[in-house]
Amino acid sequence: MPLITSAGVGSGLNLESIIKASIDAENVPKMQAFTKKKESLTVELSSIGEVKGAVSKLQDTMEKLADSKNFGKRVANIRQPTAGDIISVTPTSDISTGNFKVAVKQLAEGSRVVSADASFDSTDSVVSASGGTLTFGAGADKAFTLDVAAGMTLAELRDAINSSDSNFGVTANIVNTGNTSVGSKLVLTSNVTGDGNNLTITSDTAELDAVSTSPFAGGTAGMTSVQDAQNAVITVDGLEVTSSTNTFKNAVQDMTIKALEVSEGNDIDGYETAKLNIDYDRESVTKLVDEFIANYNNLIGMIGLQTRASKPLNGDSSMRSLSDQLITTLSSELVDAGPFESIFDIGIGVKDDGYLEKSSLVRSLNEAMDENFDDIGTAFAGENGVAKKLEELLGNYADSSGILKQRQNSLNSQLEDLKDDVSNHEYRMESLEESLRKKYAGLDVLIAQMQQTQSYLGAQLANLPGFTKSN
Template identity: 35%
Template sequence: MATITSAGAGSGLDLESVISSSVAAKKTQLQQPITTKRTNTQITLSGIGQLKSAISSYVSTLQAMSKDGAFNKRSVAVTQDKDNPVLKVETKSGASNGQYNITVNKLATTSKFEGTFNNSTDSLVTEDGTLTFKAGDKTFSVDVKAGDSLQSIRKRINNDGDNFGLTANILTTSDGKAKLVMDSGVSGTGNDLQISGSTTGLTSFASSLSKTQSAGSAEISVDGNTLTSATNTFDDTIVGLKVTVLRTSDKDTDGSAKSNKVDITTDKAGIKDMIKSFVDGYNSLVSKSTALGKRNTVTAGKSQDDGGALAGDSVTRAVTNLMSGTITEPSKNSSTFSTIFQLGVKMDNKGVLSIDDEKLTDAIDKNFDQVVAIFGGENGVAGKLADQLDDYSKTGGLLAQRENSLNDDLRELSRKESDATTQLTKYEESLRARYGSLDTLLSKLKQSSSYLSLLNTSSS
């Protein structure tokens, strides 16, 4: 498109500047509302994302607290050498307070086999076949090829994808012989390793291996009762406890095994920590919601733009109202306490929670089960609050729907911006056509005026 300038025989007017100014003004008129709307939408979208993330984090904490047995925390004390412990005891859901005298009589053992050969590199196999290994209900087979050496067989065993944990190693003895040592990896009485071959040669190979250790079960004595396990772990053999034996018990002077005292008590400090995490998470979410929803302050009639990303958005108030409403609702789980505020939890006029440690300690000491009842389980305060907040943060939830709507708005704004660009191009074209005609007309008028001036001068 031709540029209109003040130079040449035209009108002498700077029409290019006029057009540029007009186009700039039109651009501002068309695009400023779009830019403002996009900025505000992006800020809101960011705020919704921050709120959703904060809620999701707290929901995870609440869901963990509402699981069965989450508040059934127990403290374990074992009388034993701390530098060389005999056993490890962990509590599980359903554990109860109690005392036990535990003696470790035997550790679980795996079965082991050995075989001595002239060397590890000479061929041991004359024809293709299969070696099969079985221990208890576990089994796997290895294909062996003609010409395989002891090293090759060892590698095939250890690298087999179906191997259930059997290991094969080669030792070189003082006389230069190669010793194959195999450990089944499977413990428990009756789970001895069995090796068989599909050919005469492989059967002979299997027969040449001798058992050096039998598979056996671990054995402990609990208050005089003998318990066994195929492994060194006794899981729920004592209900609610997981006992892992590490070595056999020490002996006293007459050779009798010494028992180790295990004391299971209520972990009151653990319960208080969980309640503290409930309160801290609550306050963190309230603080985040308040900051996001803070309105801009106005000074001398001018906004200071110091508000949150969701300034004035009702969703932040809805979240905080939901939270306060849920924790103040009377509980049906406890026969002693109707709300958590009777346990020592307090709320100030800004909705922030705190804990009266002395009152909470007293409630736990005197009514432990009722404290657990009001907080724990699906219908406890933690579970109910998790369900309510999850409606906001879950996939497809209320905040996800807001995000989808805002992203739709951004796509619509991009379409409008494209339309505005097209409209602006047409507007500039119309101006150039209009001012181009005006420039031509003014140029002709100027020429006519000059001609008339010349005629008047000649007449004079």
Template identity: 40%
Template sequence: MSNINFLGAASGLPLEELVSTLVRVERDTKFARIDKTKATLDASLSGMGRLKSALSAFQDATKKLEGDSLKARSVTITQPMADKTFIEASANSTAAASSFEVKVNQLARGSRLESADLAYGSSDDVISTTDGTLSFTAGDKSFDIDVTAGMTLNELRLKINESANNFGVNANIINAGGAVGTKLVLSSAISGQGNDLVISNNNAELDAISTVASGVSAGLSSVQAAQDAIIEVDGIVASSSSNTFNNVIQDVTITVLAETPAGNNAKLDISTDKKAAEDNIKAFINSYNSLVDQVGSLTRKRSLGSDGTSVTGGGGALNGDALPRSIMSQLRGLLGNAIAGGDEQMNTLYSLGITFNKGGKLEISTSTEFSTETGQQRFDKALSENYDAVAKMFGGENGLASSLDSFMQGFNQSGGIIAGKESSLRTQLTKNTKDSEAASRYITSFEESLRKRYTALDGLLAQMQRTQTSVTAALSGLPGFGTNKSR
């Protein structure tokens, strides 16, 4: 088609412009509908994504109210000395609010063993000329070390410390020299009274590094026995094989780190965490209100001008889609109804001080227009006097949080309603792309067809012009043709 730019050159007519105009009109007609459809589908797909995101944010805020989330207890510890930590503690959601004094009398610790003075002169001394086995036991834990003939004291230290089965025995060597010589020191991490480290062997040459001899006498002696941790809670003595006390105070875990000074105990206060509950409930309210705003934006209708026909404001991406409004209608029903999992006196958001305002959003009102108490007064009173009832209303087995989460999962989960909508929109976009490609092929074919026809027309007109010129020339040669006669 190298002669496309010369279309009409033969006839002198503007055939190139005519073909370009016809092709442009056909292209605009075809692609106007395709492009409009694509823009609508893109907007709808984006709108579904925004709706899903807003629902997910509200679902996340709802999950923070599920189960025992609102029943969390805060633990405050006043240490005997400001610059040192003596105890740490945490409380389950079922712990009773109360205060205690805690005295730490003794920390739990493991046992410690040492070899005899002058048993070894250096870390390179050979501990046995024959093979044997050392067995380490503390409490219900145990492991073995194989000793090979010619093994040195330092090689034994390394093998003990590197054993994959070691339950917490640390081997060290102290090169004291003089009348002490080199000592093997073994310490056990297994604490608790009666859990002393015991080392036995099957080779009398290893008696020097054992507590139980297979020959004459054992060489290791105890320099520190394993012991329990001992505390007093309001004067009541309790012990633990570790430095952690579980349920000495019911549903409370206490970890002791240091012995408290005489006459100066640690103070432990357990209380309901009203501040955390208030923050999570207000975050729930704000998240719902953000969802209301997002749905309002997505479903906004087009604004018409004063003439009633011109559009002055575009509609939302999901304007005309019933799904967002259906979701909000059902959510308002769940939020406004009595909650099956709540107590009789605390089973509605209204009883907690939370109501819908005229814009359909949740709020804790400061107005007494419809009640003698403001929503804020009811909210504060509920958290102060009915804290666990509030937690049950949201986090109970049939509480509001569980109901809302189940409801939103049907829309938001993989394979849910929104995912189905998105899949359908993507399928339509794929078809739209194919329609666009088909339209492009049609326009190319349409232009080629026009050019063939108008090329033929150009040639025909040129031939007619040449014939006309030839005829005119022939006639002008005839006698009297084209000459006016006077009368």
């Protein structure tokens, strides 16, 4: 008989519907359960992620508050003279607060030497017909040598000086005066400042005396000084201080002062001064405390949001534990923090709903900084400071081995297991369908055969003599 390709084709019965109904009866409830479980795990994973993100954000802030260096910064407030800026200042955390008056009497400068008149007619004038070696020096530890090739011109010498890899800071230029009796002048400038650090040029041949400050073997030097190297000179509260550069380290202990311009005035009339005030960096501390309050409140709000009645973390014990530990740690007693017995003594308060706020119930933050600035650092970053304790607490939840991370790992693992369960179930449904089709295929064939037999017998009986077909 012909091959049956679809269930029920042979028998005429709606076996496809029967097979589908049999599979759906087992498959649909199971897949609905899988979908519901996936949604539940995904939503819970998202909620845990939101809380963990808020914990990590607060943890970053506590890491900064636990660093005592963030409470040791100093700020320099400068009121420059009306003529313009004369100094810049970089204080360290060790400097004492105070007020100073600073004047700049003299800037540090390097030296400059110039070749003699009529030494060179033009930039094409030959410096040395046979060549030699020039040695440049400034001070005790700055020096480099330069080989002068035979026939080198003045322009070529300038370029060779400027491009030398060992050049310590000598710049060569040529000034073309346009005066035949003066000619082209070689100008060499050294950036090495400080008294006694004048630029020197010596050679190993008399032929190079025209570009030397010291003649070879008793000749005449061609380069003369037009500017000596000099120290910078400032006064701090009237006391004169010198430096070989324009940077003064520890002229005021633990502070660097850089001279920018010479003050207007002189020793007779007096020099204009910059008024310098060194104070605690209150702004950075205030910013950190504001960040702490904002991120703490963000975490409290996030816990409240994710534990509402309709949320997956409603009634979650780890969320209750985190909330309780936060307020307990925040309320811990301070040690060696001056008059501050708790963090709430430095201008921070807690409201009935658990959120933090700036408060002046005991004293404001500004008052605390005015009275005991260093103790604020101890309150947060001291050995038993609140920031260190909170940092440790938050790490127990957000770090790689923390509670929230473990929850995430567990949920992700359950989602992976769920994928396997779905795959296994789908395989079972495929096997069930295959089994049902085999069973119903046999029934289909059997019924088809019976129908054929019935048709055959009916036809035979109809041909028998005296057989009357009923209407």
